[in-house]
Amino acid sequence: MVLETTEALVLKLEGFEGPLDLLLELARAQKVDLAKISILQLVEQFLAVIEGARNVRLELAADWLVMAAWLTWLKSRLLVPQFGEPEDAEIAADILQARLMDLQAMREAAKWMGARPQLGWDVFERGIPEELTELDRSRLKLEMAGLLSAYLAARRRAGGKQQYRPKPMVYFSVQDALQRVARLLGSLPDWASLEQFLPEGLEDGTPRRAAISSTLIAGLEMAKHGRLDLRQDEKFGPILMRQTKESDGFDG
Amino acid sequence: MDLTVEFTPAMRLAEAAIFAATQPVTPRMLANLLPEDADVDAVMAALRQAYEQRGVNIAVIGGGWQFRTAPDLAPFLRKVVELPRRLPRVAMESLAIIAYHQPVTRTEIEEIRGAALSQNTLDLLLENGLVTPKGRKETPGRPTLWGTTPAFLAQFGLNDLRELPKREELLIDPAGPALTPPREAELRMEPE
Amino acid sequence: MDLTVEFTPAMRLAEAAIFAATQPVTPRMLANLLPEDADVDAVMAALRQAYEQRGVNIAVIGGGWQFRTAPDLAPFLRKVVELPRRLPRVAMESLAIIAYHQPVTRTEIEEIRGAALSQNTLDLLLENGLVTPKGRKETPGRPTLWGTTPAFLAQFGLNDLRELPKREELLIDPAGPALTPPREAELRMEPE
Numbered sequence: 001m002v003l004e005t006t007e008a009l010v011l012k013l014e015g016f017e018g019p020l021d022l023l024l025e026l027a028r029a030q031k032v033d034l035a036k037i038s039i040l041q042l043v044e045q046f047l048a049v050i051e052g053a054r055n056v057r058l059e060l061a062a063d064w065l066v067m068a069a070w071l072t073w074l075k076s077r078l079l080v081p082q083f084g085e086p087e088d089a090e091i092a093a094d095i096l097q098a099r100l101m102d103l104q105a106m107r108e109a110a111k112w113m114g115a116r117p118q119l120g121w122d123v124f125e126r127g128i129p130e131e132l133t134e135l136d137r138s139r140l141k142l143e144m145a146g147l148l149s150a151y152l153a154a155r156r157r158a159g160g161k162q163q164y165r166p167k168p169m170v171y172f173s174v175q176d177a178l179q180r181v182a183r184l185l186g187s188l189p190d191w192a193s194l195e196q197f198l199p200e201g202l203e204d205g206t207p208r209r210a211a212i213s214s215t216l217i218a219g220l221e222m223a224k225h226g227r228l229d230l231r232q233d234e235k236f237g238p239i240l241m242r243q244t245k246e247s248d249g250f251d252g
Numbered sequence: 253m254d255l256t257v258e259f260t261p262a263m264r265l266a267e268a269a270i271f272a273a274t275q276p277v278t279p280r281m282l283a284n285l286l287p288e289d290a291d292v293d294a295v296m297a298a299l300r301q302a303y304e305q306r307g308v309n310i311a312v313i314g315g316g317w318q319f320r321t322a323p324d325l326a327p328f329l330r331k332v333v334e335l336p337r338r339l340p341r342v343a344m345e346s347l348a349i350i351a352y353h354q355p356v357t358r359t360e361i362e363e364i365r366g367a368a369l370s371q372n373t374l375d376l377l378l379e380n381g382l383v384t385p386k387g388r389k390e391t392p393g394r395p396t397l398w399g400t401t402p403a404f405l406a407q408f409g410l411n412d413l414r415e416l417p418k419r420e421e422l423l424i425d426p427a428g429p430a431l432t433p434p435r436e437a438e439l440r441m442e443p444e
Numbered sequence: 445m446d447l448t449v450e451f452t453p454a455m456r457l458a459e460a461a462i463f464a465a466t467q468p469v470t471p472r473m474l475a476n477l478l479p480e481d482a483d484v485d486a487v488m489a490a491l492r493q494a495y496e497q498r499g500v501n502i503a504v505i506g507g508g509w510q511f512r513t514a515p516d517l518a519p520f521l522r523k524v525v526e527l528p529r530r531l532p533r534v535a536m537e538s539l540a541i542i543a544y545h546q547p548v549t550r551t552e553i554e555e556i557r558g559a560a561l562s563q564n565t566l567d568l569l570l571e572n573g574l575v576t577p578k579g580r581k582e583t584p585g586r587p588t589l590w591g592t593t594p595a596f597l598a599q600f601g602l603n604d605l606r607e608l609p610k611r612e613e614l615l616i617d618p619a620g621p622a623l624t625p626p627r628e629a630e631l632r633m634e635p636e
Contacts, residue, residue: 016533034615064621101615102556108614109540110533116600120528121502123512123601124272124521128318129466133330140380141336141408142344152422160368201330248310259498265520267499268513272525285524306451308459328477430605 013053013060019067022046023124024100024107039093040078042073101234172199172211181241185228191240228235256389262290263299276316301310339380343373351404352419355386382407454482455491468508468598506597507604531572535565539574543596543608547578547589574599 019207026045027037048067053060078091080096117123155205181197188196197215219241223229231240259267259293269285270277282292286434296317300310303319312319321329349364350356377383386399400413410416451459461477462469474484488509492502495511517556531539538561540588541553561594569575578591594604602608 014528017557018559023558028526048499099556103558104535105611105614106540106544106556109544109608109611110536112609112614113540113543113600114536116602117515117518118530119512119599121522122515122518124268124518124525126319126463126511127274127525128276129274130321130464132321132326132331132464134330134332136334137337139334139336141338141405144408146338146344147348147351147408148417148422150344151352153341154345154349155367158364242307264497264499264514265517268517268521269499269524271511272499272513272521274526277524281524285520307454307458308463309455319463321460321464322456326458328457329461329464 013049013064019046019064020103021066022049023096024103027100030106034097034104037097037100039097040075041048043075043078046071047075171207172202172214174214174217174221177211177214178221179217181218181222181228185222185241185243188242191231191242194239194241197241258298260295260298262295263302266295270310270317271319272317275413276312276313276314276318277382278316281316296384305369313427316397338378341372342367346373347377347400347404350377350443351400351413351416354413355389356399357395357397358390359395361398403415451494452487452490454478455486455494458484458487458491462502462511463510465510468505468510470508473508473553503601504603505601506594512596512601528572530569534562536566538567538595539569539592540568542575542590543592543605545610546591547581548591549587549589550625551587572599576583 013022016025016232023042023046026049027034027042029045030037030041050060050064053064074089078093092247119125148207176199177197180199184197194212194215197219198208198211202211216239219228219230219239223230229242229244231242232238233240261414266277266282267287269282279292279296282296283290284293286295296310300317303310307322307325309322310317312321313320322426322433345365346369349361353360356364358369358374369371374383383398383404384401387395388394389397405411405413414422458474461474467471471484471488474488475482478487479485487501492509495501499517501514502509502512503563505512534589537557538553541556542548543551545556550561550566573593573595575596576593577590580586581589585634597603597605
């Protein structure tokens, strides 16, 4: 009987979902409780099927060959227990048996589930359910956190844009410098440094530097019109200004 | 009430068919389903009578039969689920600016937001009673001044506008370069 | 058959509520709906009895009550109701493995079946809403863990995963007759 089964199985190897599927089929063919099955007999049957299949066609999927190799090892250990490590093969056989039982249990579970009256096939729900739930969307959901983060977002965005606007001029302008130099020029008898023409109370940094450049531009402008002389004795040295002595001449 | 109804196999089948069908079951559909010798009208008359006093009735809708909740029970079963709307971001920002800068003109709101304020957004705030006109500004064109309403306070659970966090507390560096919005958690000062 | 059932107002309301709901109605939902002095268990016992022989019955599904057509009428109703695809054997097996071993990774499912789990099978189970990811396993690669859904319980008419037969029961006689169905589920009010 076992042989007949084996021959039949060789031909329909592809019908199995894998080596474990075939092993379970062979085990079930032994018609005994899986817990009492002869693993050695099972292994021999499996190897016979694989051998038969290889005679029919050479190529076999890798997982079949891997299982066959492992079962060949198992068979040799079961037949000739190694001295000193007898539990090796027994543990392996137990694992195989447990796996077969687990798969068998899941097969039965699937069968049990399939036998239940299934929704949409054996039993049906109400086809036209009534929707008695009403959605009230009249209220607003407003949270303080949302209001505040919205405010911050708006202000930050606007603040970001402000950076592109021209800043109001608060610096000492050339116009201011022209007036100041003109006013002070007469009261200073000789060469005076440019710093002496700066307004009082200037902040250091940009305002001071702006005032220096404005005053220099004013000085250059006035020198062009012959109203004052400019002098710088060395590079980066102090810039000196004085009222033109020959204010009527054209040689300035 | 005491209902004595004899349920024939045809009635059971009609009952199940009307229950499971995804559309009202017409007399023709039922005639196809029931045994040939069944009297559809009689079956349905009996079935409808059986359900007459019950929590669900058989109604004739769209040329067919279907189960419907008894009208007197519907109010008990009707569940009103509140699904509050949220204000769009633009509306929320505008509302926040009005709250903090009131009374404020539309142009001022736009300046503060750094973006145009659409009529839709203003309408949304008005419809929900969150803002209201507060007179006019005595400048050329006499633009309308906007402010928040008592409903605004109620929505946010405020007794008074002074309960809003101070601007200085919020805007630590208003013109600063940080454009990433702060994390929500940092703003959540009101326990919900 | 002659059914003499006295329908109390509470029974009518429970009937209407379960009829109208798209999901199984839990004892708690019913307790909130019925008058305070109503005994939910007694009301439902009477209602289920009233529907016992009828074309539609009350089933206990996923922790609640739901009307469903009587299983014996299925052959007739299949002619008028749109039928979904039945799950293929591979999908049923994989589903059984997920149901029994959940939460379980794909690799574990494949190990138990001794065969690869195809994308089609997983898609089919997901499309039918029968399985869902249940977090990730804290092992290298953090693979997704799979488990069953409430729709799984509804599909197979189960009140609870514990209604699945025990693994030992499944293995008693693999070649023997099908297992006896589990006892009819009873749903009781659970103390809150």
